[in-house]
Amino acid sequence: MKTVLRVFLYLIIFVSVAIVGFVCFIQLRGIPKYEVDKIDYPQVQSDSDLVANGMKIASVQCIVCHRGTDGKLSGRLLQELPPEFGEVHSANITQSKEHGIGKWTDAEIAYLLRTGVKPDGQYLPVYMPKFPHASEYDMKSIIAFLRSATPYVQASEIPKVSSKPSFLTKFLCFVAFKKIPYPTAPIAQPDTTNLVEFGHYLVTGRYDCYPCHSADFKTLNMEFPEKTSGYCGGGNKMITLDGKDRFTANITSDEETGLGRWTLDDFSNAMLHSKNKAGKTLREPMLPYNGMTETEVKSIWAYLQTVPKIKNVVDRKWEQD
Ligand code: HEC
Ligand code: HEC
Structure with missing residues (x-):
């Protein structure tokens, strides 16, 4: 009997240590980084059609989350997200070189939007959407919008606030949410007559x-x-x-x-x-x-x-x- 109890006790200790170890591992690992692939992405040649299409997409895809207190895309606390994801702040994505994405290349923006990976390799969890299926035309339009003269994207010097992802978010990045592969060929505009x-x-x-x-x-x-x-x-x-x-x-x-x-x-x-x-x-x-x-x-x-x-x-x- 004593041996059975001892084995049982060891088992409990072993399982507890394993659980604590796993929790520590996930907490320390945090949101993962990935290797950034080199992609061939010529600078977008903007025109008024691209900017107009980009504005239309951004108004339902980017502005909702990124519009800050100054009316520009300077970032904000996303209180509409379920708190189980942690404390999430969208970033300053205006043309500010210091606080926004003014220094990013078009390739870096396209890469992040499609794969979820920033130029430094940092992965953005589920609360920043990814656009792996966007056509090349729509992707260029979003970039043209970000580079345009529209008031939303003019440099805002409001510093970005770091998000505090929850354990659950980190765990989900371990088991489910991963970098999405960059497409191997340009994605054509779909046939609008079908x-x-x-x-x-x-x-x-x-x-x-x-x-x-x-x-x-x-x-x-x-x-x-x-x-x-x-x-x-x-x-x-x-x-x-x-x-x-x-x-x-x-x-x-x-x-x-x-x-x-x-x-x-x-x-x-x-x-x-x-x-x-x-x-x-x-x-x-x-x-x-x-x-x-x-x-x-x-x-x-x-x-x-x-x-x-x-x-x-x-x-x-x-x-x-
Ligand atoms: C940010 C989240 C969000 C996005 C993106 C979104 N919806 Fe909705 N949608 C909702 C919510 C929440 C409701 C319920 C609103 C309510 O109960 O008043 C809703 C309601 C609807 C309804 C009303 C259905 C009914 O039975 O009353 C339709 C239709 C709809 N959405 C279609 C769409 C389509 C099509 C798209 C994409 C073009 C879309 N939604 C994008 C959140 C969203
Ligand atoms: C559902 C809300 C949401 C939508 C919609 C959204 N974003 Fe984001 N975005 C975020 C959050 C949250 C972060 C910051 C995540 C973090 O760093 O923890 C972010 C980060 C970014 C970053 C990284 C900036 C940096 O310096 O780290 C860029 C660039 C970006 N978003 C561009 C866009 C663009 C362009 C669109 C529209 C095509 C868009 N986002 C749509 C929530 C959103």
């Missing part, structure tokens, strides 16, 4: 609807979006600016719990005028997409019809507002 293909691109590339609209940021798969758990089925818990829980809608075409009974007109009204089928105004953090073209709206709608339906009742908590 509505489903173009819509797929908009949902997973240009506008990134699926990260918010799938089950959870923790199970996001940015490299292979459709492998994200509960892809487009909603239910992801977001936090409103005044601290309330708000769950994203199921945008698959399930009749009972998704958009199955909506028409293209209903969807268009949601996208362009932020109204849902019942006439309710869609609340933050759903973004206003009023700059979308009719073709974009039609394409997203056509693509959503092809996404596997998910039955998922989402508590929209309308009554609380």
Whole structure:
């Protein structure tokens, strides 16, 4: 009996030491660094079309998170992120050479946006989105926007505040979130006359609807979006600016719990005028997409019809507002 007890005790000590060791390892490892590949990326030759397209993309992809107290993209505390990710501050991405990204080359920006890895090798966790599927044209547009004369990106001297990622974020960077490989060939602009293909691109590339609209940021798969758990089925818990829980809608075409009974007109009204089928105004953090073209709206709608339906009742908590 005594031997059994002793073995049991040793086992407990062994397991405890292993757990403590693992926790220390993850804490000390922190957010990993990666090797930075040399990429061939000529400097973007900007023009007004590129800047306009970049502005349109940035207004729903970058400005929301990076706009600071001075109105420029000087960074801020992202209090709408679930606190389990830690204390997260978006960075100053204005043209300031000291506090922003004024010294970065176009190649360094493209590399970070696609792979998640900064010029010094530092990886940015899930709260900075990656754009591995953006077409070359859209990528150049974002860069042209960052280099443009628009007030958002003029040098702001507000220093960047470092994020304090939680243990969970560090752990997720160990098991799930890793550097995304840089594409081996330039990504062409999708065929805009093929509505489903173009819509797929908009949902997973240009506008990134699926990260918010799938089950959870923790199970996001940015490299292979459709492998994200509960892809487009909603239910992801977001936090409103005044601290309330708000769950994203199921945008698959399930009749009972998704958009199955909506028409293209209903969807268009949601996208362009932020109204849902019942006439309710869609609340933050759903973004206003009023700059979308009719073709974009039609394409997203056509693509959503092809996404596997998910039955998922989402508590929209309308009554609380
Ligand atoms: C969901 C919020 C979010 C969105 C959307 C977002 N970012 Fe970020 N971004 C962050 C956060 C948070 C960090 C800082 C992470 C850290 O350092 O811990 C960051 C960091 C960066 C950095 C690194 C800056 C530095 O000096 O370390 C660049 C460059 C950047 N973002 C550019 C962009 C661009 C361009 C877009 C739009 C295409 C964009 N981001 C969209 C949240 C976001
Ligand atoms: C930052 C997160 C976020 C992003 C990005 C986002 N959404 Fe939403 N969306 C939400 C939230 C949250 C709601 C629920 C709003 C509410 O309950 O008032 C919502 C609601 C909706 C609705 C209303 C559905 C209903 O049943 O009322 C539609 C349609 C929709 N989103 C489509 C999209 C599409 C298409 C995209 C990409 C172009 C997109 N969303 C991008 C967060 C997001």
